[in-house]
Amino acid sequence: MADIGEMVQTGAVAVTDDGSPVHDAGMMRRALEYAGMFGITVISHAEDMSLSGKGVMNEGYESTRLGMHGIPPFSEEVCISRDIILCKYIGTPLHIAHVSTKGSVELIRQAKAAGVNVTAEATPHHFTLTDVEIGKEFSTNLKMNPPLRTQEDVDAIIEGLKDGTIDAIASDHAPHAPEEKEVEFDQAPNGIIGLETSLGLVATYLVKPGHLTWNEVARKMSAAPAKILRAPGGDLRAGAIADITIVNPKAAWTVKVDKFYSKSRNSPYDGWKLQGKVKYTILGGEVSFEG
């Protein structure tokens, strides 16, 4: 275990195993117990590596067709079940990162109904893309972990966002240099950049079709993350910290990766037409970005 106590003393608001899941249930138990002493949330990258194996995409018809090693949905679900059960006994707040499957949404929904202290997030790519895209040109900008799943999973994630099972939307921003991604699919690193497309995707694919209201978006992208991390921010009132994003919900724009502020270009959304754009980002009362 890492020196969680000293990290909390120097400002850490949560701990996570993101990218390198805790295989050993006994270790996860100790991490939850120890983190609980400081009242911080444990963020779980729920994945059983013995089930994921050499997987590079969702296991299903598409991985069969493309001859790719698959990551089954139950690799995520087995681990979420384990963590929910541990959380039920230990009580330390548990947050499930980047939920990607229908079964995961159902497990979290049931756990919340049973009063388990669990929250969850989803990424824009898991409610806007499916594994069907991969075979079109084997683009490594469609390779991430958890992998893109099926339309059924996408629908379940949107449903989970609507009914509150999924509390937050997180970008899972993962920059990689072009030369790292311009390689064989199974050799490429996981992850895409999400920061500059998150809001536009949420506006276009969740607000526009009527799945979420702007108030709910503010909660899922600001208030809920702040609450899960017990960090300041996420509310608008006199005396509160002035970290504010101002959005033009009507602004139509086309994603152009070579116009990104980020140095990385690893986004699958190049050329997508989106509606909804950040106008200003205010950080501590100062305008830090003007779009």
Next chain:
Amino acid sequence: MTFKRRHLLSLEELDAAEMMKILETSKVFREVLDRPIKKVAPLRGLTVANLFFEPSTRTRVSFELAEKRLSADTVTFTAATSSVKKGETLKDTVRNLEAMKIDMVVIRHSSSGVPYFLTRFCSSSVINAGDGQHEHPTQGLLDMYTIWMKYKKIKGLRVVLMGDAKHSRVLRSNVWGLTKLGASVAVCGPSTLLPVGLENMGVEVYTDIDKALDGADVVNVMRIQLERQQAGLLPSLREYTSLFGITKDRLKRLNKNYTIMHPGPINRGLEMADDIADCDQSVILEQVTNGVAVRMAVLYLLAGGEGRKTDED
């Protein structure tokens, strides 16, 4: 029909007419192989690079012979002698070779999708000689050609693909090719080697070999890799042979004029009994001969076929 493609990446993306065009063209080149002088000139002046990033003897030699018999200049690059180990990316390796002015690239690679990746930055024609567990389109075509030559048809035949469906690129190419040409295809193997959703590829799926073989015309037996046992996918190779090995006794369930095929290399005594490989119904060596003709046809058609432009025109 005229064949318009520049690349051969998979059989999934070809339609029945395109595949028949390749098979019919193969027939012409198959005849060339029986001549005392086995050489024709349609690829004169073209350079073909064979990039083999995975060990292969049969496919590599087959492509090399096909190219030489079409009078192409050839260069073969294998992973053991490559610069890949020095940390150069695949993209840089291929672009450097292309800078030496080559016209066609034949690629074998252990990663699925690599031939597609190459088409994004190559100006040459790309031919997939086996990519990971995805496809091996020329093997699929030569298997289809061999069946077509024996039965004079493919439509309506019952073909059983035996073995490791999960890891076999040959199986995937066979499935797409045979089903598009109207064969009824069954896949049989242990449940741990049957990938999810296989039945959605238009095949019947069996775990009982006797049921699978019942009334079939052709059995194409896939190689079992010895490491499947270590990976926990099979309890033992001995048990695989007892449950799924092809024996004389099991062949009684097939139609009278049956055919035994294997893409090679064979594990004698594992996926098929020793005497089966050499029996009268085995066309395993014909497959190898036909492979050269089919690859000649593919190279010829991708180079433009009869319509190929040369300076002499």
